Amino acid sequence: MTPSETDTPLLRISALTKRFGGFTALDNVSVDIRPGERFGLIGPNGSGKTTLINCISGAFRTEVGTVTFRGEDITQMPAHVRTRRGIARSFQIPRPFRSMTVLENLMVALDFAVASDPLVSAAHRRETAMSILSGMGLASKADASATTLSQVELRKMELARAMATRPKLLISDEAMAGLSSSEVDEVLDLLMSLAGHDITVIMIEHIMQAVMRFSERVMCLDAGKIIAIGKPSEVMANQRVQEAYLGT
Amino acid sequence: MKRNSILFWTGAALFLAVIALMPYFVRNEYPFFAGYVILQFIALAVAWSILGGHAGYVNFGTSAFFGMGVYTAVFLFKAAGAPLAVQIAAAAAVGALMGFALGLLTLRMQGIFFSIATIALTIVIETSITNWRYVGGAAGIQLQRPPVTPPFEGYVQMLVFVQALLVVLAVAISRYIQNSWIGRGLQALRDDELAAECTGVPTLRLKVLACVISGALMSAAGAPAAMYLQYADPSSAFNLNYSVSALAMSLIGGTAHWLGPVVGAILLGSTQQLLTVTISSEVNVLVLGVMLVLFVVGAPEGLIGLLRKIRRQRKEGKG
Numbered sequence: 001m002t003p004s005e006t007d008t009p010l011l012r013i014s015a016l017t018k019r020f021g022g023f024t025a026l027d028n029v030s031v032d033i034r035p036g037e038r039f040g041l042i043g044p045n046g047s048g049k050t051t052l053i054n055c056i057s058g059a060f061r062t063e064v065g066t067v068t069f070r071g072e073d074i075t076q077m078p079a080h081v082r083t084r085r086g087i088a089r090s091f092q093i094p095r096p097f098r099s100m101t102v103l104e105n106l107m108v109a110l111d112f113a114v115a116s117d118p119l120v121s122a123a124h125r126r127e128t129a130m131s132i133l134s135g136m137g138l139a140s141k142a143d144a145s146a147t148t149l150s151q152v153e154l155r156k157m158e159l160a161r162a163m164a165t166r167p168k169l170l171i172s173d174e175a176m177a178g179l180s181s182s183e184v185d186e187v188l189d190l191l192m193s194l195a196g197h198d199i200t201v202i203m204i205e206h207i208m209q210a211v212m213r214f215s216e217r218v219m220c221l222d223a224g225k226i227i228a229i230g231k232p233s234e235v236m237a238n239q240r241v242q243e244a245y246l247g248t
Numbered sequence: 249m250k251r252n253s254i255l256f257w258t259g260a261a262l263f264l265a266v267i268a269l270m271p272y273f274v275r276n277e278y279p280f281f282a283g284y285v286i287l288q289f290i291a292l293a294v295a296w297s298i299l300g301g302h303a304g305y306v307n308f309g310t311s312a313f314f315g316m317g318v319y320t321a322v323f324l325f326k327a328a329g330a331p332l333a334v335q336i337a338a339a340a341a342v343g344a345l346m347g348f349a350l351g352l353l354t355l356r357m358q359g360i361f362f363s364i365a366t367i368a369l370t371i372v373i374e375t376s377i378t379n380w381r382y383v384g385g386a387a388g389i390q391l392q393r394p395p396v397t398p399p400f401e402g403y404v405q406m407l408v409f410v411q412a413l414l415v416v417l418a419v420a421i422s423r424y425i426q427n428s429w430i431g432r433g434l435q436a437l438r439d440d441e442l443a444a445e446c447t448g449v450p451t452l453r454l455k456v457l458a459c460v461i462s463g464a465l466m467s468a469a470g471a472p473a474a475m476y477l478q479y480a481d482p483s484s485a486f487n488l489n490y491s492v493s494a495l496a497m498s499l500i501g502g503t504a505h506w507l508g509p510v511v512g513a514i515l516l517g518s519t520q521q522l523l524t525v526t527i528s529s530e531v532n533v534l535v536l537g538v539m540l541v542l543f544v545v546g547a548p549e550g551l552i553g554l555l556r557k558i559r560r561q562r563k564e565g566k567g
Binding site: 057058059078079080083084088089091095096097098099100104107108109111112113114161162165 | 429432433435436438439440442443444445446447448449450451452
């Protein structure tokens with residue numbers, strides 16, 4: 001990678017503040033995410049992790065601060081436009097389209113998020129969706145209703161749906177919560193394989209082993225503030241991070 | 249898909265032909281009066297299901313749109329003697345505008361709150377019309393039908409044909425939405441609005457579109473009622489019965505397919521007409537309630553859902 005490429009961040013969050021009434025959920029948060037980076041986001045419950053990614057994906061509007069994605073100010077953009085620009089996410093509690101099959105869930109992404117090319121036929125898009133599902137090991141469930149999936153399958157389907165929007169930035173919000181250890185490894189391998197030069201991944205996770213293994217850089221939030229950012233081992237060793245997790 | 253479309257349009261043409269030729273075979277006036285009411289309910293139920301079924305936003309304000317359709321027609325007829333086609337077109341435009349406003353409401357209100365707001369909308373509009381002297385106020389207004397346009401022989405026969413045209417229009421639009429990207433987007437946002445938005449679905453734009461189309465069709469369906477009754481008054485034009493019926497017919501038929509509201513409206517509309525004639529007009533309201541309860545318990549997905557379930561079970565039984 002040339003120096004100029006690494007210098008321009010994929011995502012720049014500057015001086016972001018989000019308040020809910022009198023409660024400050026995010027307090028003056030600034031961070032740059034580099035293209036192709038595997039970025040871990042940790043912090044105790046209620047520290048503002050999900051709020052931060054809601055502000056990045058557009059589910060929340062922010063009053064103070066800006067979000068810049070690939071050099072473009074997206075602070076005022078609605079979520080669906082951000083998705084089309086290349087920001088995709090999964091949800092902490094899976095939110096499948098329940099009245100649809102697994103394949104149809106992905107078709108929504110292909111129909112709406114990807115710039116429509118009249119030459120690309122419906123059959124072709126179906127093929128694209130199937131190949132994404134195969135990559136996730138969900139091909140056999142393509143025609144199953146989304147309501148019949150197990151927890152780990154739901155997590156994978158959410159990631160598959162996010163991938164179907166052809167993201168540049170994939171945000172995984174606790175995709176491993178509530179899974180068994182073998183399932184955690186499965187999803188982690190999946191995220192590792194997705195991340196690469198073209199796709200930057202922000203992973204929120206409570207499972208420290210997973211965060212340590214996955215992340216090139218880790219940021220720890222506490223009460224809406226960044227208390228540590230850097231290499232995973234450094235952040236884990238940080239006094240304030242340990243205090244935030246264990247209490248003093 | 250292609251073959252389905254040919255079948256659909258052939259069916260629609262046949263339906264219109266039968267309605268157009270009916271006056272030559274049926275001399276009795278009553279079937280036309282009853283038929284008009286049933287057709288009107290089909291149009292309302294189909295229009296309701298565009299927002300209530302596809303998008304999952306339960307609108308209790310059908311009567312507001314219907315009543316505005318009636319009064320747009322009344323106003324234009326009194327002020328300018330506008331012909332029926334102009335009355336209907338103007339009513340559709342007014343309904344579309346109201347739908348647009350309602351669509352913007354969905355920005356802040358979802359679920360039950362949206363439904364309550366639509367009831368409030370009905371009351372606000374009804375009160376305004378009640379206090380508007382020019383269109384008759386609370387006492388209502390008498391209208392004199394203009395001479396009928398040939399080739400039609402009677403005015404009611406013409407209204408039946410016009411309402412049949414509106415039904416075909418409403419069904420065609422509903423069917424188009426179901427099979428197009430609009431329908432898939434609405435289905436996604438009905439399941440989960442945030443997930444849909446984050447998957448690239450422009451939820452607000454689609455909701456507003458659904459509200460505009462639904463509102464325009466409801467008001468258009470209401471417009472001919474002024475000439476049909478030759479009389480309009482606020483308490484009947486904005487009667488809550490329209491809201492409840494449109495909702496009940498859609499739910500009883502099933503909202504998963506465009507055919508659902510049509511079947512529901514035919515079934516419920518004819519039952520009501522039959523009961524009004526044979527027993528009393530009060531009993532038909534009771535029947536509506538009882539049927540709604542039975543379906544909510546026995547077939548929550550409506551007749552269409554029930555049929556699909558039976559077909560699926562048969563398939564599984566064979567396999």
